[in-house]
Amino acid sequence: MNMVFNKDSFSLVGKVALVTGGASGLGLNYSIALSMYGADVFIVSRSQKGWDEAQKLVEKNGQQVGFLQKDLTEDGAAEEVIQAALAKFGRLDILVNNAGMQIRNNVLDFKDEDWQKVINLNLNALYYLSHEAAKVMTKQKSGKIINVGSMQSxxxxxxxxxxxxxxxxxxxxxxAYADALAPYNIQVNGVAPGYIKTDMTKPLQEDPVRGPEIKSHIPSGEWGVPEELMGPVVFLASHASDYVTGVMLPVDGGYLLR
Structure with a gap:
């Protein structure tokens, strides 16, 4: 594949991106960033929280947005989500598997149902959605799948x-998906956010012991901000990254170095 690099290499004009959990938290930043570079965005979330705000911000970037309220862990959810995106926009070029959850407990007290809940959303739903998206992307011989990992990857x-x-x-x-889908010109990568200042991590930032401990572990000396994940996601969604596949890119200020 001969690539010509120019200013349009980062352009997402004419592309459609599906972002799970794309109306709140870090997911909203991904939706904004992708629309900023020209993609229309289809957002799936379990509730309608943040939809109005997401719509405003995507439309402000001159792009269209579609929504579906769906619990991704339900049977048949993946097919329904992909079909809804296709019904709205007629195509699918980028899938950002962002939706996820976390439950904390001590080792001996950890509940079986909490294990099931987290695995069902964070891993199973991501697999089924990637599988359905692959059926569409292999036909068109192009596509980008971006999985959101973690320092816990x-x-x-x-x-x-x-x-x-x-x-x-x-x-x-x-x-595994990067390897399997490479012959179809589909790239599968991920971003692994480090310690990012969000509402969800506020208790951790303010924790008198853990807060300073984390900060001292980060070579840059600072927690990240959500905006710092926007560039990496645009890169992985664009032609600029066509020869990058199977990579989980830590965006962590060097946290993993120590």
Whole structure:
């Protein structure tokens, strides 16, 4: 594949991106970033929280947005989601598997149903959605799948067992899918956010012990902000990354170096 690199290499004009959990948290930043570079965005979430705000921000970038309220862990959800995106926009070029959850508990108290819940959303739903998207992308001989990993794709999490297992699984699945889909000109990569300042991590940032501990572990000395994930996602969604596949890109200020 001969590539000519120019300013349009990062352009997503004419592309359609599906972002799970794309109306809140880091997912909203991915939706904004992709629309900023010209993609229309289809957002799936379990509730309608943040939809108005997401619509405003995507439309402000001159792009269209579609929504579907769906629990991704339901039987048949993946097919329904992909069909809804196709019904709205007629095509699918980029899938961002962002939706996820985390449950904490001590090792001996960890509940079976909490294990099931986290694995079902973070790993199983991501697999089924990638599988359905692959059926569309292989036909058109192009596509980008971007999986959201975590520092727990690499490290232990002694209170978040299913989360750690799921995010290790996401890393493995990213590699396996990248290998399998490469002949169809589909790239499968991931981003692994480090410690990012969000509402969800606020208690951790303010924790008198854990807060400073994390900060001292980051070579850059600072927690990241959500905007710092926007560039990497645009890169992985664009032609600029056509020869990059099977990679989980840590966006962590160097956290994993120590």
């Amino acid at each position: 690499y490290r232990a999490g002694k209170f978040i067992f299913p989360y750690t297992a799921s995010k290790h699984g996401v890393l493995g699945l990213t590699k």
